Amino acid sequence: xxxxGRSDPEGAEERPGAEQWVPARPTLGALRDALPACRGCELYxxxxxAVMGEGAAHADxxxxxxxxxxxxxxxxxxxxxxxxxxxxxxxxxxxxxPGRVYTTNVxxxxxxxxRGKRRIHESPGREHVVAxxxxxxxxxxxxxxxxxxxxxxxxxxxxxxxxxxxxxxxxVLDSWPRESEAAPAWVLATTHPSAVLRxxxxxxxxxxxxxxxxxxAASSLTGP
Numbered sequence: 001x002x003x004x005g006r007s008d009p010e011g012a013e014e015r016p017g018a019e020q021w022v023p024a025r026p027t028l029g030a031l032r033d034a035l036p037a038c039r040g041c042e043l044y045x046x047x048x049x050a051v052m053g054e055g056a057a058h059a060d061x062x063x064x065x066x067x068x069x070x071x072x073x074x075x076x077x078x079x080x081x082x083x084x085x086x087x088x089x090x091x092x093x094x095x096x097x098p099g100r101v102y103t104t105n106v107x108x109x110x111x112x113x114x115r116g117k118r119r120i121h122e123s124p125g126r127e128h129v130v131a132x133x134x135x136x137x138x139x140x141x142x143x144x145x146x147x148x149x150x151x152x153x154x155x156x157x158x159x160x161x162x163x164x165x166x167x168x169x170x171x172v173l174d175s176w177p178r179e180s181e182a183a184p185a186w187v188l189a190t191t192h193p194s195a196v197l198r199x200x201x202x203x204x205x206x207x208x209x210x211x212x213x214x215x216x217a218a219s220s221l222t223g224p
Contacts, residue, residue, distance in 0.1 A: 053104025094214035152192025
């Protein structure tokens with residue numbers, strides 16, 4: 001895999017990417033144990049902790065978001081904040097059993113800026129996404145889901161590149177765009193549930209669009 005390091009803000013050190021911290025023979029337990037030691041990019045320093053994905057060990061569906069938010073960073077679990085509440089409701093409305101789902105993020109540390117005592121979300125850069133991809137690939141190797149739903153632009157760009165736009169690909173089943181021994185049968189892009197929270201006047205329509213996309217995913221899952 002091609003990786004791009006980035007200097008720390010002080011310019012003192014170049015980060016190598018996460019690959020050297022990922023266990024050679026991953027299991028979900030091994031990944032969870034190894035993740036806190038990762039120094040693949042500079043985001044580890046200000047974050048409270050790295051946040052591992054969670055869910056069924058051999059889930060039929062993997063949901064991939066952007067990065068942990070403030071609450072996720074503090075609690076050490078993905079999608080436990082307001083966006084997670086939206087996602088939980090949308091999965092239920094789409095008829096997807098949460099027991100068949102594994103949820104994770106492309107980037108495992110929270111990137112933020114401070115404003116007073118508040119920590120404000122800041123989107124990860126391409127260098128953070130590239131540095132962190134070995135963790136996602138290891139999760140795919142272990143879970144081996146039938147399909148993957150990409151939640152939002154950062155997740156989409158991680159796989160398709162910088163030209164990815166959610167509006168152009170959402171709700172459409174596609175083949176896995178990267179070479180991988182653990183490639184799922186299909187991938188589908190949709191909006192991140194946080195977009196529902198940001199869409200004030202169009203919140204209902206934005207939520208309905210998310211549910212409609214998840215229903216496409218639900219119809220493509222094998223088994224009961």
